[in-house]
Amino acid sequence: MTHATGALSGLRVIDMTRVIAGPYATQTLGDFGAEVIKIERPGEGDDVRRIGPPWMPGADGRPEVGRSTYYQAVNRNKKSISVNYAEPEGCALLQQLIADADVLVENYRPGTLTRHGLGPVEMLALNPRLIYCSVSGFGQDGPYAGRSGYDYLAQAMAGAMSVTGHPDGQPGAGPMRVGVPLADTLAGLQATIGILAALAHRHATGEGQHVDVSLFEAQLAATMNAGSAWLNAGQDLGRTGNDHPSAAPYGVFAVDDGFILIATFNDREFGRLAKVLGRPDWAEDPRFARNGDRVANRAALKAEVSAALKGRTRAEWVEILNAGTVSCGPINTLADLEADPHVRARGDIVTMQHPRHGAVRALANPVRLAASPVSYRSAPPDIGQDTESVLGTLLALTPEQIAGLRDRGIV
Template structure:
């Protein structure tokens, strides 16, 4: 495999999204990722549809959800509840650089697959645990799911229409926000731990929590509270620190205006036909505009309805004023910039099943990503991995299959 991590092997014990998102990134970067799944069942997300793939024989295949986070991996079906399965996983960990898991706190200890057990057989191992609330604290034993973490972690309190307006209520993001960010932080942590190991020869344990990650990505909104002492509120599509930075209704839809400095504001008001607004002492600077938000927006609403969205974008872009449309997802993939960047990728399984996907956004100049392995069918590489990595004979593999230790 190509990529900057081509000499790294990852034993992936995760399922659903946060962990698989991280290991898919590692696979994109060239790591060998061995995805462990329960024989006959596999990752829960294989069934999280519709929509589903259609197999060459016309039967229902894997769900789109599963395809979103499992590109580039090899599926090995092992039953960790069986002693033989536990031994196989311990042997795979002995021959791996990274283990990633998202079981409940302490859930793998009874299988001999916890960090201390695997560290004893592979001191250089990087072991990453992903849970809802982390390994410590009063919530450590609680299950954590993205939706509830979005609520507990604050993002829903600042997402949605303002109180007192139509449709006002807390709203979650349209994707699993906490899961995806936790997967990104897990990837960053693993890469840092591998760098540390390169310098010292030491492995280490990584403790990732969905709640921690959700709080971390509150970003400027967290600091707005920590510095200002007031909890931010929902502003709809407006920005707490920049004005005007929101959506406006146009003659045929909506447009995003993202004025980031005073020059842009002056240019914007000229194009909108209200240049005098930029000279109003209430609106001279961004801090003035934030303090007088309601008065300013009231002066802009009607002028913005006088042109169509495309006309606004053409005029504003010509003046270097940031703006844009609100695309539906089908429009996203039809966008010429998205097409030019090759963000829609399609891979084929061995049986010919085509699996669409979205390209990794990281572009390496020296070690480019090669998209060569589709999200695997359940157990597609069980025998091959056990023979290649652990040196098992066909007879040994056959006995394991007969005992239902592997699938």
């Protein structure tokens, strides 16, 4: 691991998280330069290490079952140590690490760490400057607090699936989840924001605090226009498939060799679309002149636009429409994105070296800081690969002491 020089360089984060939301938050802190020490169960490690297929390739190029590609997505820039905190000796080791840390992030079910003497009250008493962030399914209190929570469940319960999928009466109708772990990602981002806000508060006052983030509330807050439509107009936007509930034409359109996405969000852009498609009369047509009219006559407009798009390919229409200042793009696969010139020019795919897997590739952090850029210092670690170095450096344990802890099943 190379030396960190980013915006959070000098901060130490104790990462007691597993799966996606919590590890995504701590990876983000690590990208910004924080020292992140991931705490894992001896012999087992993070649950997501075993969520597959697909699996990472080994030295012979064959998949190594039990070493998931999923884990690689959210665990770079971390050191891994294995500690059994259920044993008093292991708990004492963690307390020593936390006493000198800046941030602790955990995503156990509420109350779990408190039972082991590692809860927010105990740790803030031990280290009053600590930022203790809890990421859970439903928050630290309330009637659902004791429930386990996963991304899919949060998408279902917090409204995302009620507005995702084809509407009733169409083929394939019914609620649909977003195909990437949206609630996990949102909760990870909100946890990062909460931690940074708490660090700013600590900078001003010297005091730490408990940060409480849930997948359910992160997803609920992200219902955005659908949430506001119901709360302020009593209107359920429902499922609209690939159409936007409040704008048209805004969706997927067939062309000669596949599909493109056209997004017109105002009357000006619709006028430009009409001109590019050779139908300037649409801008004066009472069915289409204003956005509300276009939404009311969505089906007729979609038929007209689809007819006008015949005769050219995706690449041709993407070039023509963007040249006409109309928002348009292809529907890319990950293979398309890997070869995309913009992705390459922006450095959106990064490569790190791992002693077992060789080159590990990952999607870059999307935040660009001009004065203190993010860095990619180490590939996601194996279980406990840094136990000796961390305990020796930070707690001044000797190799013999660490060997004894290992013999007793503590690390």
